[in-house]
Amino acid sequence: MELYRSHILVCGGTGCVSSDSLKIEERFIDLIEKNDLKNEAKVVKTGCFGLCEAGPIVIVYPEGAFYSQLKVEDVDTIVSEHLVKGRIVTDLLYKESIQEGEMQSINDVGFYKKQERVALRNCGVINPEVIEEYIAYDGYEALGRVLTDMTPEEVIQIVKDSGLRGRGGGGFPTGLKWDFTAKAEGDQKYVACNADEGDPGAFMDRSVLEGDPHVIIESMAIAAYAVGANKGYVYIRAEYPIAVNRLQIAIDQAKDMGLLGENIFDTDFSFDMEIRLGAGAFVCGEETALINSIEGKRGMPRPRPPFPAVKGIFNKPTLLNNVETYANVPQIILRGAEWFSSIGTEKSKGTKVFALGGKINNTGLLEIPMGTTLREAIYDVGGGIPNGKAFKAVQTGGPSGGCIPAAHIDTPIDYDNLIELGSMMGSGGMIVMDEDNCMVDIARFFLDFTVEESCGKCTPCRDGTKRMLEMLDKIAAGTGTVEDLTKLQTLAKTIKNASLCGLGQTAPNPVLSTLHYFMDEYEAHVHEKRCPAGVCKALLNYMVIDEKCKKCGICAAKCPVNCISGTKGKTVYHIDTEQCIKCNACLEACPFDAIKKG
């Protein structure tokens, strides 16, 4: 192994790869070769750093210089200035890492300061395709200790004591689930990892697999030892090619080193695993549908009980956990249950990874201790709302969750608080909305998703969600009635109670929570035929604000249907609302902000 004076970490996460980070990597390798720095500087491709918004990202160590939004040409400058001459290229640094002209450590930048990285600890730090780098950061130590030094019961006890709960949505206590599976009768048992991650906008699990695939292998082996399984499956969407590829490389490396296979660490324990690709249906993330899909059947849910712990893959007892749940386990073994349970709130221990999106400055991936408030997540880590707009609500839990309004922004994030507010933790999507978002429109967006994704097995979910969507469409079109508002609520309750699986049972949540917190907005649509946020096109009216109009005529020249009248320099202009096709051209064109919609 060679020692280098400089490491150049290039983000190889999906976000940065799509903004050309692979070409940047190539250029670095090229120029390092040309400048004869091959024995001094090493290029390392890592997983997501979390600040995808500012990608492509490169960090140069030992200085820890955090370069962002790089173009391929910028590599030439970094090599000739930073690598050859040792001068950090300040102009290319991530803006917030510069204070008073001095570069700060990235850990002091707002985005990273309040984060605590447990599940993501290796993401953006190691090269996920080199097992030695994982081992350098204590990789496989937990597995070694478990196999040589602990009984399965002791392992389960530590996981129980840690207070870890499932990160896949439900928040079921992980230790208890391991215990059930361990105690279930069966000659053959399986462990499985749920990496389906179908929520719109979510990419937490993908990032773990891309940035630190070995942690999943190690953790599943630990789980297998604890519950008495010898075979594991990772169920992952085929749409995640980088993650699939890196996980496969990791599995092969682990096999080569004897960390998977027969008699691991020279004990009686043997364990092997394989990847199963999913076609990308949201419902396949539901545990019974996932099991069907692994068995090669159609991915449809079945009633529970029996739970997978009793009857899972091929009817054998199966432990199913989420990617992020697994990613916590080796750290819990190494640092102890007490360490883990010292982080977080009374009933929600540890940290949670969120994918932050929507109207927010730092779109990206963050990991924060449970109990961090929504405000801290949105303003301190997320950097607040762009363009000085007002915060309106935050949506958590994806299509199963709800919208939490500004009044509750100081709520500490944990499983129970979010449920109390009519939302849920879900897998960790967090979408921020500002004054320009219409809540009827948001509810429609999520319901549209569930209607598409319903597997159609049971009527309340299949037909009920369609009826709800039709009513929302009516409301957005200005033809909704007061009865629609009450019918929405009763139908929502029926669907929640009568659906077979979690998809149907939670599908009405986005509608119910917006009805609860933003009834005035629904009423404005129904009674006044008005969309307060100016989103629902059918209800929009464009108007000239007479006092502001400077009679310049620019708007009239832009209007494609010639419905703006007035005389240049003489009279205030006027829009004929009947003719207007709501194209927004005049509003964009007016230099004096004299046109409003609403």
Next chain:
Amino acid sequence: MKSLEELRKLRKDSLDQVDMRRSGKGTRIVVGMATCGISAGARPVMMALVEEVKKRTLQDVTVTQTGCIGACRLEPMFEVYRAGEEKVTYVHMDGEKAKRVVAEHIVNGKVVQEYTIGAYEK
């Protein structure tokens, strides 16, 4: 991989490789590598430092470079930063001298006074 000992040995070997990515502790050796430094022979000095640190499997020591330190006539030069100690600047370095600094200063904690900028300026 048959035992925890084997794993731990591999970890120790691998850690040297990735060590510098952990933040801020330990010793930093910063070599002046602007144009004048390079032409005065800073590169062999840098390579000697890297070699020596590796040979002795020193943990928490990083060798890095900087631009103009501001005293071109004293090149090649480097600075040693250690937590809780004042910065020491070594001047007119070459590969052999650099190795001696690693052995005496970095490993044993004794500054090689005769090579420092203070000794030279007298």
